Amino acid sequence: MDLQLPKSEYPRVVIVGGGFGGIELAKRLKNKPFQVVMLDKHNYHTFQPLLYQVATGGLEPDSIAFPLRKIFKGQQNFIFRVTKVTEVVSAENYVITDIGKVSYDYLVIATGSTSNFFGNTEIETNAMPMKSIPEALDLRSLILQNFEKSLIEKDLNKKAALLNFVVVGGGPTGVETAGAIAELKKHVIPNDYSELDISKVNIYLIENSPELLGVMSPQAQQKAKDFLTKMGVEVMNTTRVLGYDGHTLTLQDKAPILTSSVIWSAGVKGELIPGLDKAEVVRGGRLKTDTQNLIAGYPNIYAIGDVAAIIDEETPNGHPGVAPAAIQQGHQLAKNLINISQNRPLEKFKYFDKGSMATVGRNKAVVDIGKIRFQGVFAWFTWMFVHLMTLVGFRNKIIVFVNWVWSYFSYDRGTRLIIRTFAKDRSIDYRSEVSSVKEVKIP
Amino acid sequence: MDLQLPKSEYPRVVIVGGGFGGIELAKRLKNKPFQVVMLDKHNYHTFQPLLYQVATGGLEPDSIAFPLRKIFKGQQNFIFRVTKVTEVVSAENYVITDIGKVSYDYLVIATGSTSNFFGNTEIETNAMPMKSIPEALDLRSLILQNFEKSLIEKDLNKKAALLNFVVVGGGPTGVETAGAIAELKKHVIPNDYSELDISKVNIYLIENSPELLGVMSPQAQQKAKDFLTKMGVEVMNTTRVLGYDGHTLTLQDKAPILTSSVIWSAGVKGELIPGLDKAEVVRGGRLKTDTQNLIAGYPNIYAIGDVAAIIDEETPNGHPGVAPAAIQQGHQLAKNLINISQNRPLEKFKYFDKGSMATVGRNKAVVDIGKIRFQGVFAWFTWMFVHLMTLVGFRNKIIVFVNWVWSYFSYDRGTRLIIRTFAKDRSIDYRSEVSSVKEVKIP
CATH class of the missing domain: 3.50.50.100 (FAD/NAD(P)-binding domain)
Incomplete structure (x- = not known):
């Protein structure tokens, strides 16, 4: 059963995944001669670098997620569906999803990565x-x-x-x-x-x-x-x-x-989709691509971001699985798709390393930017500034900023609520969930 | 099996429920000669008047909830446990919970209300x-x-x-x-x-x-x-x-x-606990109490808030099931418990009606305060001010304020994320949950 989508005269680019890479690509194709179809199992983009703050009660989940539809408000050639892609049928240029088949002219795997338990x-x-x-x-x-x-x-x-x-x-x-x-x-x-x-x-x-x-x-x-x-x-x-x-x-x-x-x-590994039988999967479960992000063995299937490994002389293991690499690849692929549509030569991907940083706690962070290295309070402010600026959406920036200022002065973490009970071990049953207490008739 | 709790020389007041009434009562017993034990199935207080904004994407759940332990930070005579009370054994002065028995000298039912489907x-x-x-x-x-x-x-x-x-x-x-x-x-x-x-x-x-x-x-x-x-x-x-x-x-x-x-x-009905066989349950599934909130038929079991109905000449149907009534009853009961401990005469509950209000939308609300009645923009600002001031916690006040200001100027509702999929109707399966995509081996 085909999923009915609005018709278009332009070739269709199907992007699987609304992470950093997928979003960048779709944005760059605004007002270009393509129909862009994004498929994601969630209706929101997740800002993964701050997930640990949600897990430890520092931030609310909605502050680091952003509705995908809102990002593409007003982009005429953009279509979004919440669904899971279960298979790629490359011989006939379509993907199978849990709401129907979606055909493509160009397919972009931007599914990111998942936890790697190394088979244990x-x-x-x-x-x-x-x-x-x-x-x-x-x-x-x-x-x-x-x-x-x-x-x-x-x-x-x-x-x-x-x-x-x-x-x-x-x-x-x-x-x-x-x-x-x-x-x-x-x-x-x-x-x-x-x-x-x-x-x-x-x-x-x-x-x-x-x-x-x-x-x-x-x-x-x-x-x-x-x-x-x-x-x-x-x-x-x-x-x-x-x-x-x-x-x-x-x-x-x-x-x-x-x-x-x-x-x-x-560790993480690429989040793969069944069906790409000819593709080579390299270390970390990533799809091997050339320097134009084209997956080995296919003429029109690309991979970007964490799930992709551009294997080249300079990068025998691919690029690091970080947001800037995904964004740069999304940007580059958009350029190349436009180049294809205009019969222009394609460009090779060049990674620009923006450096790396990690925060350990209040006033404590470490930052490497090229040869520049610093640690401590200034590194911590740098970390916060970069993360605030990278967050998608002005509202999220404000809310996260207010939360951080609050935590800084109160030494508190606001949101330590058990909203949904997690119970792998049910020896003590904390499942006091929705409407669990029914009316009791008292005679 | 008894739940082991810290020992105390003072009589124990067990409060079931951390809503408006239970919180007020427990706060008023700070530094008084009682051991206060609060039991709630959640670890947070819920500000129910704003639940509809969570449901419609205007606010994040954490903004209208507040950790119960944090409310009572530093209150020496306060103990809290997350648990569901399943039965009252009044003959032996204990309640049964899913983590063990808890004995009491005074028991206060402050369980609030639940949806009433009138048997359908x-x-x-x-x-x-x-x-x-x-x-x-x-x-x-x-x-x-x-x-x-x-x-x-x-x-x-x-x-x-x-x-x-x-x-x-x-x-x-x-x-x-x-x-x-x-x-x-x-x-x-x-x-x-x-x-x-x-x-x-x-x-x-x-x-x-x-x-x-x-x-x-x-x-x-x-x-x-x-x-x-x-x-x-x-x-x-x-x-x-x-x-x-x-x-x-x-x-x-x-x-x-x-x-x-x-x-x-x-409609709502009182959230009752099995075991109160002698208690009279009146209209709306509420426990009938006297004007000291004592439940009919028991010497040491009280009910306050939505689950209680003080039936008196002036109030043949009890007081309205609103936050001010619960708070005032909690306050009054604290006074009376202290009076009991000092062999002083008890006071009757007097309800002070603070008026009622409802908001319909942007710049649209209706307010009745005694004989004063107004509607429209000013009513809307009054509604917001009163709700902001009543919210528990300074951080929650700020976050809700920022969200409201943001929504006012942007005409937007920030938090429209499907974080946990709700699926009563599973004809279309949207359950793309935790780690559902496993690694696929590509040969």
Whole structure:
């Protein structure tokens, strides 16, 4: 069954995914001779760099998400549908979605990445990923519920597990999450849970390699580790996670950790769509493309952003999976599609590295911009400024700014609500959900 | 199994419910010779008067909720647990919760109210209530999903149903919700859904009695109706709803309405707890109390707020189920508990009517304060001011204020995200949830 879409005289570009790359591409095709069809399983764009703040109660989910339809308000050649693309049928130039078939002239895979558990299904089942807003909200509920449960748990081992928080993966997300939980421990939990012995709350950051923030400068790596250690996070480098059954985290050559909360930020992989049989999938589950983002083996299927790896002499492993790379690829692909329509020669993608940064906590961040490296208060303000400016939408910028100013002066995190209960472990049932209490007849 | 709580030399007051009444009571017992134990199924207080703005995308859920623990920060004699109370065992002075038994010296039922479907289970199954944050979020998702679905629905009857929104109940909640949907239709939907024929979107407000806003003055009633009609809402008074099967709303003596969204604000009833066998339950499922809020038949069990009806000569039906009544009863009961502890005579409850108000939309509200009655722009600003001031927490006041100022100047509603998919009707499956796309091996 074909999905009926408005007709157009122009070739149709189908973009799967409304992340940084997909949005940039679609915007650049405004008023150009294409019909642009975007398909996404959510009706909003997620600003992933701030997901950890949603998970730790610093921001509200709506502040870092933006309705996709609103971004393209007034763009005549843009069509959007909420749906999941389940298969690419490249021989006949259409994709299958859960609301019908959509044919394309050009197909762009911009699906981004998802958590990589490296085939360990036990960890995948029991650890918490943090790649989408529902996942971040689940994590927030889990953290808060564990504090509530710790007050009523009599078994000392289980109580310890509820108060041990483990972040696996020492990249920017892992560092930022561990820092945010440390701030919760310091400023929020003692006020909220005066019955609790705060010294029993432990935060671990586990990283396979010898350093945190692998992509950054040695100065940034060291300073981030110092910041975290000072904030009370136990940083465990060169430590390999073997398994996690929901209660015990097993490590190679080290004592296991009892914990009810393992936050998984140890890696990502491309979010692939079945059907691209000829495409080469390289390290990290990414689709190999040429320097025009064309997927190997197809004449009209492109990949951009995290799911794409432009494999070239200069970039044997592709570009880093960060927002600027996705945006630049989206921009470049828009130019090349326009070039194709005008029979002009195509351009090669050139990555402009804008640098990298990570925040650890209040007044603590690390920034590398080319050869310029700085850490501390100014780095923290830089981090906040860059993230505020990159947020989509003026309203979101204001709301996030107000929240940050508020948190700065009050040492508080406003939004620690368990709105949807998260219950993997239902030994204690916190599912007090919608209309669960029915009328009771009293005679 | 007893729930272990910190020991105290003072008598224990167990308060079930962290609404307006419960909070006021617990606050007033600060530094008094009581141990205060609050039990609530959520870890937050909900500011119910603004739930309809969460449901219609005007506010974020966290802005109108407030963590209960934070309210009582530093109150030494206050203990909080997230749990559902399932039974009162009055003969032995304890309540049963899903985390154990809790004994009391004084028990206060402050559970508030829940939607009343008047025994019609078909309507209860298919209509949307709006009495809690999860319910408001479900409703928001439903409204937005229906617009998305309408774009791909080919059956004309089903398409019509997706675009017909029916609010049942002409009290303040019904009037405010119908008005908010009308504003969505006018300012947001035409931008977001340019493919949609906006004239096909219909909003109905159905009320059993001849007037809207039954408790207010005739001027307010008439003006609210005029405002709504002008905004394109079809107001149907003296109309009785007979049934709703999820697709067709059946009315007495009138043509049925095809609709996928019926929002139920036609009545509430007390949220009762099993076990109070001797208590008298009066009209609206409320517990009958004397003028000291003591429940008939018990020496030490009280009820305050929406779930309580102080039946007296002056108030044969109890007081209105509004926040000021609950707050005043909580305040009064705190005084009387202190009086008991000091062997002083008890005071009778006196209700101070602060008036009533409802907003219909931008620059449109109606206010009655005693003999003073006004409508329009000034009423609207009064409504906003009163609601902002009543919101719990300084941060929430700021965030809501910023959101309102933003909406006023932009004519926009910021937060139209489908974060959790609501799917009663799964004929089209929009459940693209957490990690649903697994890795695909491409050979």
